[in-house]
Amino acid sequence: xxxxxxxxxxxxxxxxxxxxxxxxxxxxxxxxxxxxxxxxxxxxxxxxxxxxxxxxxxxxxxxxxxxxxxxxxxxxxxxxxxxxxxxxxxxxxxxxxxxxxxxxxxxxxxxxxxxxxxxxxxxxxxxxxxxxxxxxxxxxxxxxxxxxxxxxxxxxxxxxxxxxxxxxxxxxxxxxxxxxxxxxxxxxxxxxxxxxxxxxxxxxxxxxxxxxxxxxxxxxxxxxxxxxxxxxxxxxxxxxxxxxxxxxxxxxxxxxxxxxxxxxxxxxxxxxxxxxxxxxxxxxxxxxxxxxxxxxxxxxxxxxxxxxxxxxxxxxxxxxxxxxxxxxxxxxxxxxxxxxxxxxxxxxxxxxxxxx
Amino acid sequence: xxxxxxxxxxxxxxxxxxxxxxxxxxxxxxxxxxxxxxxxxxxxxxxxxxxxxxxxxxxxxxxxxxxxxxxxxxxxxxxxxxxxxxxxxxxxxxxxxxxxxxxxxxxxxxxxxxxxxxxxxxxxxxxxxxxx
Numbered sequence: 001x002x003x004x005x006x007x008x009x010x011x012x013x014x015x016x017x018x019x020x021x022x023x024x025x026x027x028x029x030x031x032x033x034x035x036x037x038x039x040x041x042x043x044x045x046x047x048x049x050x051x052x053x054x055x056x057x058x059x060x061x062x063x064x065x066x067x068x069x070x071x072x073x074x075x076x077x078x079x080x081x082x083x084x085x086x087x088x089x090x091x092x093x094x095x096x097x098x099x100x101x102x103x104x105x106x107x108x109x110x111x112x113x114x115x116x117x118x119x120x121x122x123x124x125x126x127x128x129x130x131x132x133x134x135x136x137x138x139x140x141x142x143x144x145x146x147x148x149x150x151x152x153x154x155x156x157x158x159x160x161x162x163x164x165x166x167x168x169x170x171x172x173x174x175x176x177x178x179x180x181x182x183x184x185x186x187x188x189x190x191x192x193x194x195x196x197x198x199x200x201x202x203x204x205x206x207x208x209x210x211x212x213x214x215x216x217x218x219x220x221x222x223x224x225x226x227x228x229x230x231x232x233x234x235x236x237x238x239x240x241x242x243x244x245x246x247x248x249x250x251x252x253x254x255x256x257x258x259x260x261x262x263x264x265x266x267x268x269x270x271x272x273x274x275x276x277x278x279x280x281x282x283x284x285x286x287x288x289x290x291x292x293x294x295x296x297x298x299x300x301x302x303x304x305x306x307x308x309x310x311x312x313x314x315x316x317x318x319x320x321x322x323x324x325x326x327x328x329x330x331x332x333x334x335x336x337x338x339x340x341x342x343x344x345x346x347x348x349x350x351x352x353x354x355x356x
Numbered sequence: 357x358x359x360x361x362x363x364x365x366x367x368x369x370x371x372x373x374x375x376x377x378x379x380x381x382x383x384x385x386x387x388x389x390x391x392x393x394x395x396x397x398x399x400x401x402x403x404x405x406x407x408x409x410x411x412x413x414x415x416x417x418x419x420x421x422x423x424x425x426x427x428x429x430x431x432x433x434x435x436x437x438x439x440x441x442x443x444x445x446x447x448x449x450x451x452x453x454x455x456x457x458x459x460x461x462x463x464x465x466x467x468x469x470x471x472x473x474x475x476x477x478x479x480x481x482x483x484x485x486x487x488x
Binding site for chain 2: 183247329
């Protein structure tokens with residue numbers, strides 16, 4: 001028990017490694033997209049004189065069906081090649097903080113890959129139309145898209161490789177500030193609600209709205225796969241509604257957490273609980289994000305934010321975690337019930353727990 | 357939020373729930389703006405009637421410690437803030453009284469009588485009209 005607690009405290013990310021990880025992340029997720037997009041924009045601008053005033057900007061199942069001025073591609077390039085990676089970089093840097101992990105590395109790789117994708121897609125779409133009299137004769141776009149995805153994977157993989165591997169930091173055990181005493185015959189319960197931070201909620205709603213727009217656009221223009229996006233929207237929307245807020249209770253019967261919708265829910269009877277403690281966890285480093293999650297080390301949990309969490313160790317199963325304000329108090333109460341159930345009918349002569 | 361009740365105690369359950377919340381305000385665990393858990397959830401956890409919890413919340417509202425608003429639930433009111441400032445003084449007073457052999461109950465009785473005597477001076481606003 002003590003040994004495990006100690007390792008939790010000692011596995012902090014070394015500062016030089018963290019600095020290197022942040023620096024390489026900045027290079028691949030911010031500098032690389034700026035360079036790639038700048039080069040692509042310059043190339044595109046030199047092509048402008050050779051392009052017809054109207055070019056194909058959208059392809060349906062049977063060839064080009066949407067047209068616009070070539071400058072459309074400049075905005076597309078800047079939006080997908082620079083705006084999206086910048087957004088990903090800001091969100092990652094803001095949410096990860098000092099708790100670096102594999103999830104941040106993946107975001108960096110994705111940001112770099114995204115800019116390569118945008119550059120190849122925009123330039124490729126125009127390259128096949130150069131010196132074309134009628135934009136309606138634009139050839140199919142399948143080849144260009146395949147190359148663009150290839151560029152995404154290639155650049156993404158390279159960006160992943162250059163970033164150092166940082167093992168996600170294990171949560172630190174919080175000092176038990178409270179020792180909750182339960183008098184004989186007394187019923188002490190702990191009730192609280194944990195809600196997603198407003199910023200995270202706003203971001204997720206924004207993402208959801210983006211998906212809705214994408215689904216509507218894809219369904220409206222008859223692009224294949226539109227219904228898949230629509231399905232994703234429904235699933236994501238439901239998941240968001242189901243996991244935005246949880247009510248957590250600790251009673252003499254055990255621990256329970258329930259989403260406001262009533263599902264998902266979990267109930268851990270006291271008999272199944274080995275111990276309870278408060279820990280400090282980082283959503284990105286340990287769980288790769290927020291929501292109802294499974295960590296790399298097998299712990300499941302409701303992860304709403306960085307900070308204090310109740311960790312319930314279960315008999316024969318992986319621990320369950322929920323981030324919540326006042327976790328120390330809740331864990332202390334649960335631990336008190338666990339200890340009481342182990343030592344039945346013993347008069348309280350524990351001298352170690354003197355009153356404060 | 358930790359809530360304690362003792363079903364065997366002669367003290368009314370609603371009074372115990374209210375006292376539990378009050379002591380959290382006193383200890384600074386609950387601050388103005390903090391939301392109390394829904395009465396239904398508390399009742400379920402404590403295995404008592406929901407109306408008992410609501411009764412406790414109403415009692416706290418009458419004391420000016422919480423605001424009860426439809427749809428928003430029970431929220432610790434701004435006027436509860438000074439209570440935390442008194443916490444230390446009350447702690448000291450109870451301890452000194454105990455050292456002198458005066459029980460907390462006796463002390464409470466004295467405080468009560470004190471309040472009754474000074475009712476005219478103390479601004480106890482039991483105004484029932486709602487704030488705008």
